Amino acid sequence: MNALAEIRSRFATALEPLVDSPTELMKMIKAANDAKFGDYQANVAMPLGKELGKPPREIAVQIMESVKLDGLCDNMEVAGPGFINLKLDDDWLKSRLATALSDSGLGVSKVTDPKTYVVDFSSPNVAKPMHVGHIRSTVIGDAIAKILKFAGHNVITDNHVGDWGTQFGMIIYGYKHFLDADAYKKDSVTELGRLYKFVRQLVDYHGAKSKVDDVADKIVELTGQLSGLKEKQSAATEKAETKKIKKELSAVQKRLDSQKEAGESLTEKIKAIESNPNLFGIANAHQKIGQQVLLETAKLHEGDEENKKLWTEFLPFCWEDMRKIYRRMNVEHDHELGESFYHDMLGAVVDDFEAKGFARTSDGAVCVFMDDYETPMIIRKKDGAFLYSTTDLATIKHRVEHFKADAALCVVDHRQHEHFDKLFDAARLWGYNDIELTHVSFGTVLGEDGKPFKTRSGDTVGLESLLDEAESRALAIAVEQNPDLTEDQQQHIAKTVGIGALKYADLSQNRGSDYKFSYDKMLALRGNTAAYLQFSYARVQGIIRKTEADMEKVRSNPVPFEFATDIERELAVKLIRFGEAIDEVLIEYKPNLLCSYLFELTQVFFQFLEKCSVKDAETESLKQSRLQFCDLMSRTVETGLGLLGIGVIEQM
RNA sequence: GCCCUCAUAGCUCAACUGGAUAGAGCACCGCUCUUCUAAAGCGGAUGUUGCAGGUUCGAGUCCUGCUGGGGGUACCA
Missing domain, CATH: 3.40.50.620 (HUPs)
Structure with missing residues (x-):
C-alpha cells in the first residue's frame, strides 16, 4: 500500500465514530500543496465542522488525537482553519525505499480488484x-x-x-483500371498506395467540378448579405439592434471565410488535374468514377466474389x-x-x-x-x-x-x-x-498558427513525415552533443529521443485540450520534455560507470538509506510517490499526471546531483545509500517512461 | 436555433476534481563548468484566472447570465 492509501485507511478508522461513511472524505486527504506544510494534508475537519456543528479546528484536534499514525507519520499539526498537516516518519520512508529497491515493481502494489x-x-x-x-x-x-x-x-x-470502407472501393477500382502489373509484382504496398491516391485524386476532381459553382454562388450570396448587413449596421440607431447586427455580421463573415477556403481548395484540386493534359484525359474518360467507387464498395459488402477476393489479397x-x-x-x-x-x-x-x-x-x-x-x-x-x-x-x-x-x-x-x-x-x-x-x-x-495542423499546401500532415522530422531533428542535436560517439550510437539516440519527444509532447498535455504542435518545443533540451527525463537516466548510467559500481551488488546487499541532506529526504518522498502517480492517472485516464510526476521527480533528482556527490561521499555507507538513490531513480524513470511508451538510453 | 466544450503570466501549459500565498517550462536579465554529462543547477521579474452576479467557512474549479474561440447537431466515420 502506498503512503497515501495507508494514511487514508488509518484516518478512515479514526473517522468511523464521527460519520456514517468516511470514504467520501478520503479524497480530502492528499499530498501537501506545498512542501512547507509537510508531506501530506488532511482537509477533512472543515466539511465535518458544518455537519457536526463544531468549530473545524476543534474537530481537527479531536481527529488528531484519535488517529493512529504511529510508525507512519512522526509529526502532525493543525493549521489555518483546520488543516491537518502530516509529515512522514523518516524510518518509515527508509523502509519503503528499501522495499522499492528490492522489488522489480518498485514497491508499487497491485490493485486488489483487478478488472x-x-x-x-x-x-x-x-x-x-x-x-x-x-x-x-x-x-x-x-x-x-x-x-x-x-x-x-x-x-x-x-x-x-x-478495413471495410470506401477506400477499398477506390483501390479495387484502381486495380481494375490503372494497375501497373510490374510495379504491383515488385512492390505491392507502394503500388496499392499509388492506386488509392490516384483514384482519390480523380474522385476529388469530379467532386470539386460539381461543387465549385455552388461554392462560387454561395460566396457571391454571402458577400451580398455582408454588404447588406453593413448598410443596416450604419443605419441602426438602437443599441440592441446594433448588437444583433454585429453578431449576424460576424456569423456571415465566418461562413464566407470558410466558403472561400473551400473554394480555394476545390480550385487547387481542379488545377492539379487540368494542368496536366494526360491526367485531364484520364479524368474525362472516367466521368462517373465517384459512383463507380461506391458501387465497387457496395459489391464488396454484398459479398461479390471478385471484390472479396481482391480485398482479401490487398488487406495484408x-x-x-x-x-x-x-x-x-x-x-x-x-x-x-x-x-x-x-x-x-x-x-x-x-x-x-x-x-x-x-x-x-x-x-x-x-x-x-x-x-x-x-x-x-x-x-x-x-x-x-x-x-x-x-x-x-x-x-x-x-x-x-x-x-x-x-x-x-x-x-x-x-x-x-x-x-x-x-x-x-x-x-x-x-x-x-x-x-x-x-x-x-x-x-x-x-499548428503554430492555432489552426488544425496542416502542411503548407493545406493537406493533413502524414504521420510518417512527422516521425522522420522528429528523428532528423533529434539526430542533429545528438551529433552536436555527442561528437565522439559512433554514427550508430548517434542514430540510436536520435530515434529514442526523437520518437520519445513526439510522444511526450502529446502525453504531457492534458488530453482534453487542443494543443499546439511545435518541433522546437518538443525537442527542447530543457523543460518538461522527454529529453530532460531521458537525460536523468543517462546521468545515472554515467555515475555508475565513473564510480565503477556493481548495481546488482548494490541491490542485493542494501545498506540503510541515509538522509544526510534535506534534498535526499525530498528525493525519497518523491520516489515513494510513484504508485500514487499511477493511481491518479487511472482516476480519469490522464497520462499527463504521470508526466508531471516524472518531471518533478527529475527536477528534484538534478538538485540532488548538484548537492550530493556520489563518488566523493563522506563515508562509504553514504556512498552506498546514494548509489541506491541513483538506482531507484533510474529504475523509476525507466519504468515511468516505459509506461508512456518511451525508451531510455545509456549515454546522450 | 439547440447541445457539448474551452478561455489561467508575453508564449506553451499545470493546478491532485471545493482548500492555505494560483504553479511549471519557454522567452528575458544575471550567476555557476580543470569537479559523478552545462541536454544541468541557482537567483530575478511576470496574474483583477474572459466579464458580471450567485452558492459557502473557502471558488480558477459549482450555479446563472454575458462575451469570445472550437466542436457537434437523423441516414459520414
Missing part, C-alpha cells in the same frame, strides 16, 4: 496514410493500456481499424504498410478486430433492437430514439446499409461476451463526444449495464 479492460486505440483506416490525427489516439491509448497493466489489471488492447499489404509505422512507434495491439470482423453480426444487432422494441423505423431508417437526445441514433440507413454506430454496438457486445470486459475505453477525438454518449446509452438500453463504457476523448492537434 478486465479493453482499450481501443489508434483505429486508423487501412490503405489510407496515417496522419497527425492518429498520433494522439495511438500514444494516449498505448500509455493508458500500459499503466492499467502495471497497476495490475487485465488489459486487452484492440485496434478497431477501418495494407497491414504491412501500417505495421511499419507501429514498429517505428513501438506500439502493439493484442487484437486488430476491424470493421470487417463485425460485418456479419450487424444484421442481428438491428434485428435484436427491433425485436426488443428499442428501435423503430423512421423515414425509412431504423432508429433508436432516446429521451435525452433530440435526434435518434440510426443503426440502419434507408438504403439498408449499416453505420458506424451499428458496428460499435456489435463491438460492445463482443467485448462483453467474448472478452468478458468490465470496462471498455475508446480513445477517440472529442468531436465524437455525442456519438459516444448516444452509443453508450443505447448499449445500456440494450442491457449492457455492468460494463464501464468510457470515451477517452482528446483535443485537436493544432
